[in-house]
Amino acid sequence: MASYDKIAAIDRELTQMRQKKIDLFKRREILMLDEAVRMAEASQPSVADQIAQALINVYAESDVSLETLFGVQSPEVNTAGLLQMAEWRDPHVIEMFLNNGAYVDAKDKEGFSVLEMVIQGHDGYWRGESDHWNEAVFDVLAKYHVDRQEVKGWIIDQCCDGAPKYVRDFLGLDV
Numbered sequence: 159m160a161s162y163d164k165i166a167a168i169d170r171e172l173t174q175m176r177q178k179k180i181d182l183f184k185r186r187e188i189l190m191l192d193e194a195v196r197m198a199e200a201s202q203p204s205v206a207d208q209i210a211q212a213l214i215n216v217y218a219e220s221d222v223s224l225e226t227l228f229g230v231q232s233p234e235v236n237t238a239g240l241l242q243m244a245e246w247r248d249p250h251v252i253e254m255f256l257n258n259g260a261y262v263d264a265k266d267k268e269g270f271s272v273l274e275m276v277i278q279g280h281d282g283y284w285r286g287e288s289d290h291w292n293e294a295v296f297d298v299l300a301k302y303h304v305d306r307q308e309v310k311g312w313i314i315d316q317c318c319d320g321a322p323k324y325v326r327d328f329l330g331l332d333v
Contacts, residue, residue, distance in 0.1 A: 206234040207238045207242075209238070210235050210236075210238035210239040210241075213231070224254055225254050225258075233261065237259075240255035240256070240261075241264055241265075241266045241272065245278065247276055247280075247290060247291070247295045249292060249294035252272075253298045256298070256302050262304045271305070271308055272299070273305070273306065276299065277317050296328045306329055309329060
């Protein structure tokens, strides 16, 4: 009789182990599905990004000012617009977005802040000794208290070596 009890106990353990295995497979499938959904959503621009891009396209293709287009938009749309336009280093455009509620320390989906985009310049081409630096941009960013400490080291290394003194001073590099 004892051997039947042992066999029954082993059978119960095997049944429990099989159920755990099934539960783990189900959990893995749920996690994989959640990750796939997260990745799909991350690859799609937000509604604010889409609106901002559409408004920037209207600005680029017609004679309508950015202030007219963005002045009536939400802070989220203005932040998206700022993130899309910061690399051009135009102080008036940057201040217009900030005046309309854009977040000065916003980051895009890749994790780049407004300040990092300004430092890198358009598509990362305006680096170092470029005539595209604009001191007024840094005055605007200072006025809105941009976080100067969050700039990634490699951006400073690659973009600020030949930058004007006012850029290096703004970032506290020559202290």
